[in-house]
Amino acid sequence: MKSTDSVKQVLSSIKNTNHVVLFYDSIQSKKNFLYSFLAEGLENCKGIIYIYFDETYDAIRQDLKNIGIDVEPNELSKNIIIKKYDEWYIEKGKVDIDKIMGYWKSALKNFEEKGLGAHAVGETACFFKLGKVRELLRYEYALHKTLDLPMEAVCAYNLKTVIETGYTDVIMPVIRAHGKAIFVSDNGTIIIEPEEVEVTDIEKLLDIEI
Amino acid sequence: MLTQKLVDYGLDTHEAEIYVFLSSIGPAPARVIARKFNFNRMKAYRTLKSLEKKGLIQSTISRPIKFVASPLEAVINRQLTETKMQLSNMEKNQSNIIEEWKKIIKTNSQQLEEPRFRIYQGRQEIYDLMLQMCNRASKNIYLVTTVNDLNRLSYMGLEDQLKACLKKNIRIRILTDIQKDTISEVEAYNTSANVRHLKLPTPIRSLIIDEKEALTTTSMEESINFTTQSDVGLWTTASNFVVAMRIFYEAVWDLSTDSDARIQYLETGILPTTLQTIHDIEEGYSKIREMVKQSTNKLDILVNDLRSITLSYFDLEEAAKKGVKVRLLTHVDEFNLDDISMLSKIVQIKESFTEFNLELVFKDGKELLRIYPLSETGRNIVWSNILPHVETLGIVYEEYWKRGIELESQIKWIQQKNLMNTLKQSLLKMGENAIEKILQNEKIIDSVGKEHVFELIITKRVSSQPLCINIVTEKDVFNKILVLGANRNELNNFKLVLLSWESFKAEEKRLAELYRIQLISESNISKITEKILQL
Numbered sequence: 207m208k209s210t211d212s213v214k215q216v217l218s219s220i221k222n223t224n225h226v227v228l229f230y231d232s233i234q235s236k237k238n239f240l241y242s243f244l245a246e247g248l249e250n251c252k253g254i255i256y257i258y259f260d261e262t263y264d265a266i267r268q269d270l271k272n273i274g275i276d277v278e279p280n281e282l283s284k285n286i287i288i289k290k291y292d293e294w295y296i297e298k299g300k301v302d303i304d305k306i307m308g309y310w311k312s313a314l315k316n317f318e319e320k321g322l323g324a325h326a327v328g329e330t331a332c333f334f335k336l337g338k339v340r341e342l343l344r345y346e347y348a349l350h351k352t353l354d355l356p357m358e359a360v361c362a363y364n365l366k367t368v369i370e371t372g373y374t375d376v377i378m379p380v381i382r383a384h385g386k387a388i389f390v391s392d393n394g395t396i397i398i399e400p401e402e403v404e405v406t407d408i409e410k411l412l413d414i415e416i
Numbered sequence: 417m418l419t420q421k422l423v424d425y426g427l428d429t430h431e432a433e434i435y436v437f438l439s440s441i442g443p444a445p446a447r448v449i450a451r452k453f454n455f456n457r458m459k460a461y462r463t464l465k466s467l468e469k470k471g472l473i474q475s476t477i478s479r480p481i482k483f484v485a486s487p488l489e490a491v492i493n494r495q496l497t498e499t500k501m502q503l504s505n506m507e508k509n510q511s512n513i514i515e516e517w518k519k520i521i522k523t524n525s526q527q528l529e530e531p532r533f534r535i536y537q538g539r540q541e542i543y544d545l546m547l548q549m550c551n552r553a554s555k556n557i558y559l560v561t562t563v564n565d566l567n568r569l570s571y572m573g574l575e576d577q578l579k580a581c582l583k584k585n586i587r588i589r590i591l592t593d594i595q596k597d598t599i600s601e602v603e604a605y606n607t608s609a610n611v612r613h614l615k616l617p618t619p620i621r622s623l624i625i626d627e628k629e630a631l632t633t634t635s636m637e638e639s640i641n642f643t644t645q646s647d648v649g650l651w652t653t654a655s656n657f658v659v660a661m662r663i664f665y666e667a668v669w670d671l672s673t674d675s676d677a678r679i680q681y682l683e684t685g686i687l688p689t690t691l692q693t694i695h696d697i698e699e700g701y702s703k704i705r706e707m708v709k710q711s712t713n714k715l716d717i718l719v720n721d722l723r724s725i726t727l728s729y730f731d732l733e734e735a736a737k738k739g740v741k742v743r744l745l746t747h748v749d750e751f752n753l754d755d756i757s758m759l760s761k762i763v764q765i766k767e768s769f770t771e772f773n774l775e776l777v778f779k780d781g782k783e784l785l786r787i788y789p790l791s792e793t794g795r796n797i798v799w800s801n802i803l804p805h806v807e808t809l810g811i812v813y814e815e816y817w818k819r820g821i822e823l824e825s826q827i828k829w830i831q832q833k834n835l836m837n838t839l840k841q842s843l844l845k846m847g848e849n850a851i852e853k854i855l856q857n858e859k860i861i862d863s864v865g866k867e868h869v870f871e872l873i874i875t876k877r878v879s880s881q882p883l884c885i886n887i888v889t890e891k892d893v894f895n896k897i898l899v900l901g902a903n904r905n906e907l908n909n910f911k912l913v914l915l916s917w918e919s920f921k922a923e924e925k926r927l928a929e930l931y932r933i934q935l936i937s938e939s940n941i942s943k944i945t946e947k948i949l950q951l
Contacts, residue, residue, distance in 0.1 A: 231902055231904060231905065231931070232905055365898060365901065369898070374898070374899060375895070377898060378894065378895070389901075389927060389930055391904065391930050391931055392905065393929075393930055393931065394930055395930075396926050396927065396930050398923045398926070
């Protein structure tokens with residue numbers, strides 16, 4: 207019996223208001239999953255939002271084009287929003303959770319008006335590289351396991367960055383902040399559902415206020 | 417006796433005896449004198465010539481020459497006259513001589529600096545000397561003595577003498593052992609001197625004046641008797657000795673407690689707010705034991721090796737029995753595992769994550785003792801009850817405590833580590849033909865040049881991929897899989913194995929498969945060995 211799942215199987219398990227965490231071990235395995243997720247969104251009448259850190263704006267646009275997405279007209283009609291982390295998550299070195307929520311709501315409202323749902327991806331390595339991990343955890347828990355927002359959201363975590371910046375211990379609390387955890391490697395994809403943990407325990411463990 | 421009286425007039429004994437002899441027998445040659453007094457002829461002549469020169473005898477013009485005593489009255493009169501004249505001349509020249517001497521000592525001051533030492537015996541004599549010394553002071557008076565001694569010295573007028581010195585801007589310091597029943601005696605000196613408390617284990621007294629002279633006790637008793645001879649002191653002007661005493665005094669002064677703070681403590685029990693440096697490690701340990709003993713609420717301890725601060729199980733048990741909440745951050749290893757297990761019944765213990773050699777003890781959140789790592793200046797220890805200082809380091813402790821490893825996990829890890837040694841032996845025995853080499857706690861280099869440490873690295877004779885094995889515990893297995901998984905692509909040339917003495921969960925198995933990590937869970941060394949040999 208094969209214990210890994212196909213990307214297609216995993217994608218089909220992600221539903222509206224799902225808050226999902228993705229751990230990837232290489233840029234290639236990340237691309238394989240995320241671009242499929244975004245492409246599937248567009249195919250199913252959903253707008254897509256990509257908050258990036260690992261690569262450049264142009265590289266992402268090119269990759270999306272390469273998998274057959276018509277990037278330019280969709281960007282012009284604001285069906286595709288590609289933003290750098292410092293325009294969305296960490297503006298001028300600060301993490302303002304209310305402001306981030308405001309950005310999500312505004313983008314989703316725009317989609318909603320056009321009758322679109324949303325597939326959103328946010329790369330989180332910026333929080334680790336810039337020492338904003340506590341703020342990230344507050345943000346993740348503020349989103350809740352089941353989102354209050356009408357979208358399917360994937361928070362993409364670079365496993366190497368998490369470990370190399372010394373935050374291995376936050377992996378489990380991050381998983382618990384989400385409804386589903388997806389692990390991708392060149393060898394396949396698996397999805398696991400985290401156990402239920404009281405938010406207060408997480409607060410005590412991490413000394414953060416959710 | 418006449419001979420003796422003549423000696424008093426300035427003759428030596430032989431001269432006096434010869435004069436008396438010649439007076440009684442009349443003129444006599446040198447030969448007779450020599451025989452009478454058993455001298456050789458030369459010595460007899462020399463003595464007779466000396467007497468002749470002094471006018472006490474005269475020689476006759478005869479052969480052999482004879483000597484005859486002069487009348488004594490004339491001799492004495494002449495002697496008196498000469499002495500009077502000499503005295504008169506001395507008086508007349510007194511001022512001139514002193515002036516000339518002063519000129520010499522100005523140009524040749526070393527003559528004055530020749531060190532002088534003197535032993536003084538008897539309390540009265542010592543007290544007189546102390547008052548004279550204070551009188552000679554121009555800059556500093558440093559005194560260390562008992563309160564009883566200060567009390568006795570008050571009767572001798574030391575207090576007034578010090579007040580006078582203070583008016584001349586002389587700095588006066590007194591170190592003494594202030595106790596509850598001696599507060600009033602100390603307060604009497606507080607107006608004329610800067611008084612500080614120093615615990616004196618035995619009666620001692622030292623007085624240092626400027627950098628010029630010092631008196632130190634060699635024996636001293638504490639009775640009120642002013643005429644006792646059991647009070648003995650060494651006085652000196654030897655500059656090296658005086659300077660050395662002054663340096664010691666100043667060092668001790670820095671370690672002493674302000675008298676007001678000491679009196680406040682004795683009257684109210686409230687310790688003065690201070691930061692105290694302790695240079696002696698034994699004294700530091702003794703302070704820790706005192707803190708543990710006095711704690712009423714909580715004790716927080718960070719120490720690399722509990723044995724190093726000589727704190728025993730019984731000290732901590734005493735505290736715990738009083739209801740004191742004790743937290744201990746330390747290193748737990750196979751050598752102290754038994755002690756730690758016993759201690760964990762009364763104390764909350766965590767494995768300290770830090771290797772930094774810093775040791776901290778907090779008492780009731782109000783006092784702190786910090787032992788700094790060994791440096792060129794020795795081990796510095798600081799005790800403090802300055803609240804911001806205690807609270808700041810308290811935050812550091814809390815952070816360390818949060819990051820400490822639960823004792824249960826640490827014990828499990830140690831037990832597994834021990835089993836790893838057994839496993840290595842078993843592999844060497846059972847896999848003698850299949851295994852080329854086994855390395856323990858060694859590193860490998862991945863394809864991008866990064867180092868990874870594994871507990872066992874096994875190279876087999878037939879396989880090109882070495883087995884890299886780490887042990888995992890129930891609690892850290894998930895993270896350990898992810899740590900290896902994150903680097904899996906760079907470790908493609910190795911077979912990665914995680915070993916547990918307990919079974920893995922289904923999601924852990926799936927995750928391990930995703931990252932191509934082999935999991936072995938067995939509780940039997942032989943079975944583990946077999947499984948490893950099959951990989």
